[in-house]
Amino acid sequence: MSVADLELGVTKLTRPQIARRAAELIPDGSFVNLGIGIPTLAANVMPAGKDVVLHSENGILGVGPTPPEAERDRDLINASKDYVTLLPGGSYCVHSDAFAMIRGGHLDLALLGAFEVAGNGDLANWTTGDRRFPPGVGGAMDLAVGAKAIWVLTDHTTKKGEPKIVNACKYPLTAKGVVKRIFTDLALIDLTEDGLLVREMVPGLTIDALQAVTEPKLALAEDWQELAAA
Amino acid sequence: MSVADLELGVTKLTRPQIARRAAELIPDGSFVNLGIGIPTLAANVMPAGKDVVLHSENGILGVGPTPPEAERDRDLINASKDYVTLLPGGSYCVHSDAFAMIRGGHLDLALLGAFEVAGNGDLANWTTGDRRFPPGVGGAMDLAVGAKAIWVLTDHTTKKGEPKIVNACKYPLTAKGVVKRIFTDLALIDLTEDGLLVREMVPGLTIDALQAVTEPKLALAEDWQELAAA
Amino acid sequence: MPIDKITPSVTEAVQGVKDGMTIMISGFGFAGVPNDLIHGVLDSGAKDLTVISNNAGTGTEGLAALVGSGRVTRIICSYPRSKGSDLFDARYAAGEIELELVPQGTLSERMRAAGAGIGGFFTPTGAGTELAAGKETRMIDGREYVLEAPLRADMALVQAQEADRWGNLLYRKAARNFGPVMAMAADLTVVQVKRIVALGEMDPEAVVTPGIFVDRVVHIDNNREWDI
């Protein structure tokens, strides 16, 4: 258990477990983009029998799981530059067509990482504004405005224990008001018209303890469930 | 000989002969679009050994000559809806890419028909403005502004003997100031900064007789030649 | 549950077509026209339709039949009049059909814009002509451009050669034409194909329209000779 775990007295989800919970909730038949970070892990933990078509913005539709080391192909990588495979039915396309799919509203869902998410759905995930390091926007802004729904997958707090779900983003925005759902190592939270609604929490966590590491006001869903690690 | 031929006392070029003369002057290695009318005939009269890549705006690059009747394919027609073939090295593309080639300035040349050409290079070839008949613009406006050079292939006069090369177009314009060269059944005329320069005339024709069926002032090139039917 | 976009009949393929809809129809001349789907729309009885297609139909069947039925109140195309376009010509002469004439490259680019999430684009095509009348123009690097809007549809009817159950499509020769951009630009894309292949059978390098742009596929291999 880490220090943070000890403080909260609960076992947090691992990064693959966060990805797995998101993967479980992706509707069957969806076209989905997996952003850099925790989201890309979802390709390896997709529930068996779920027919989801994964999109990678460098020009792949129908991304499959990570290959064994011996089968790596330097021409077959995803947007995170990780080795991937192609599923039967998958295809390659030019970069501009991959982004036509994104901007044109053809993706049902994009799973993105975040530096910060605000209660109003604002997303910041491309620069901390630190001028010592070059920023990198990649496809984040296109995905944020283009996909029909945006889910964020992130640790609940920074390494220092500060909230990443905030009242207002301090970092430069990626897009305004786009996030619909947040999966963290502690909880599953929906961004609704009435505010943040907690759907799931890890075993042992209380809403008060969760609120203590979250800036915007949280409400607990009547039918909330335990966020079980798969 | 037609009445018009008798009036001028010369033998006019046939439509395939106009097309042949234009084909002879297409620079080797060019990418060329052939418009509806006389221009499409050029595909069948291309000089042997000339490596020209013909573009058809419905999505063909590398158009070959008309096939024998037994080899017609209803999926292989040009922009005039005539049966064509595909040369080795040819390829098919989506319509929007065919027009990216046009508008993006990738065609060296487009050969177009005309209702009227003005001395300043204005082109009218999409509607006579007669409200009883539906107009049809097709790809004419894209080609007129997109190709690096526009050559017009046309009869020198209307069926009534009126000039088609005029001081100012009376019909609605296709594009302004785009025509660089005109091939007619009587002459080959360049549109230069100094005005219309006659490069070739059919045997027996005088510059005065040609001027009589042409509105803008013509100049005869010092090195003018006979326009010989191939 | 496996993704399966293959629909058993034309009737089911065009289900949901309604009065007042805007429908894109693929094809250039007689190549690539989804005649069976067009007759499916005709059989549905839907009226007050806006049709977007390069031509306006020739002969007595397919697009010409739809236009001739009087159910099309408006057509957006680049080249309506051709040899054999009598059914359209008569409606036009009688003032029974509204025509929006669009330069051909602008037509497919507007579809691509709709499909690619582009809100509008500047094209040099048509600048200074009647077809740009009333449109916003702008000088860019010394050249006049016209602002054109994306063009979308409620439904696209597309003809292709091969499909698999994900809706991936291959076309054949110049019958490809408007199919791929129309598939991108419609809320519901319905495709008739000559052949269904197993998932994974298509070369992933050669897929022209990926299944993400396709909603329904119907297999039509009757090889009927249409009067179009």
Added chain:
Amino acid sequence: MPIDKITPSVTEAVQGVKDGMTIMISGFGFAGVPNDLIHGVLDSGAKDLTVISNNAGTGTEGLAALVGSGRVTRIICSYPRSKGSDLFDARYAAGEIELELVPQGTLSERMRAAGAGIGGFFTPTGAGTELAAGKETRMIDGREYVLEAPLRADMALVQAQEADRWGNLLYRKAARNFGPVMAMAADLTVVQVKRIVALGEMDPEAVVTPGIFVDRVVHIDNNREWDI
């Protein structure tokens, strides 16, 4: 005279590269990067270059070597910093290279616009963010869009899999990425390929970049393992 775009050497392929040029370089991560052509440009000694590429190079060779050489004064890209982008990072930290950061979809769409004769387009990407600062915006159907300009180059360096003498190209898997749009958007498009095939050998349905967009092709089959 037969069209033949095949060039015998890298030196001849990049001939004409000059100080101050804007050069597009294909590739996404380590896939599809024309390393031999990049080293050809490096060997040419050309300086004050603007490079347009998705990334800024990693490791010690290829794009990283060009950026690290100090000959690149400006880079236009979407994602410069990656594991191994030390050569770029150092130049950036020292203020020795100007960075224009462009959202990735806007980057390739701007190239396509240049290649397709589009004078500018409205995209929702980046609206309301720092990357749209100073750009014209417009509300279209209740949504904010940013006007983006076409992006062209003097030269494009592209890596592909196969070419024929007309310059038709096939790519391989995700190494396709920016190659086709860069080929459209440059005055001079130079391509390194792993295989040359006879004219007519490629499936005309599967050609990805038709030869009209390609100026020079050079055959490189050394299978060198680059440190990128």
